Amino acid sequence: MSTNIFLCSYSYHTQRFHSQHKSGFPGYLFRLQTEGVCEVVVKGRKMELEKGNLLLIQPGDHYELLVRENQKSGDYYLGCEGDWIDEWWSRSAKPAVSRIDLDEKLLALWRHIIIEKRRPSSKENTELTDYLLRSLCLSLERAVNETTFSFSHPYAVTRMMRYIEEHATKVFKIEEVALHAGLSISRASHLFKKSVGKTMMEYAQQIRLSVAIERMNYTTMTLEHIAETCGFGTYSYFHKVFKKKYGVAPGAYRRLHIE
Structure with a gap:
């Protein structure tokens, strides 16, 4: 089962910024707010994202991002697709927005993927990137479950x-x-x-x-x-x-x- 990462990076905005996908986002999008605030519109619903908010979007979802004047916003983001991602997404509920801990191990995993994707295509270890992505998905799923669906223990x-x-x-x-x-x-x-x-x-x-x-x-x-x-x-x-x-x-x- 294959995976493909078509964008992955960290962004920091200090000026007004607007991005939109009216016809639907082309793949899955993971976006973790690490600093400041921003506004997003997902499937017609407007939400403000703060530090610790994780946004999860599936292919075809209407998506807009807005950073207003005098706002600062920092986030890790990753766009991906593939058979394994489809299977992973379908096996449990994925809330559009949830709050998770900014765990350093999770962020380090995200940074590792960013570094791998910056390598020339001839130097990229696609098998390593694939497993890093799977690890990130499972780590995000655990973080969401522990904050949103934690019935066995209080958070x-x-x-x-x-x-x-x-x-x-x-x-x-x-x-x-x-x-x-x-x-x-x-x-x-x-x-x-x-x-x-x-x-x-x-x-x-x-x-x-x-x-x-x-x-x-x-x-x-x-x-x-x-x-x-x-x-x-x-x-x-x-x-x-x-x-x-x-x-x-x-x-x-x-x-x-x-x-």
Whole structure:
């Protein structure tokens, strides 16, 4: 199943700008507002886009973009088409506009595609570009689902879970997690425990233990090094947490599974 990117870049407008496709946009359009504001018209509906707004358009949709005088607007945009995109688009609802986190990993993925498309056609790795585009689509879909269709957890809890998952193998504070979700420490702690059934640190320990077991099984790292790099700090604390969870010391577990 093929994909094709026919435009991909970043734009920043400081003067009046107007673009329109009255007869319908020729492909799929992804547009993520990263700075300032602008106005769009999609299928006759006028909307103002602010920082964090993701616009998703399918082929044939009427589309207009307007940046007014004295406005500033910055955005990443990508136009694409192909069999895989058709299949991906059709398998779940895609709201025209949704608000997502401006996640640096997602933006880095978008920038990677931009750089690949700037290469001379003879130098472009089309297979790499194809997989980068698929990764971007799936990442955008997850971001939209977590903000628009997140029924399992409140969005603030989802944000806290993602923060903990990213930082679990390092030392972090509850205050940092709460700040990431825009909540007070007490509110964040209560909401997380109520929704997830674990405290933030219990959730982090679950991730740390999972990473530690993976490293015990598939690397030659010492147990002391594993304890340090998985966020436990000291081996003695790692030993205590591991034995309480699995009923056996880390060394005994490793010997059992190596043999």
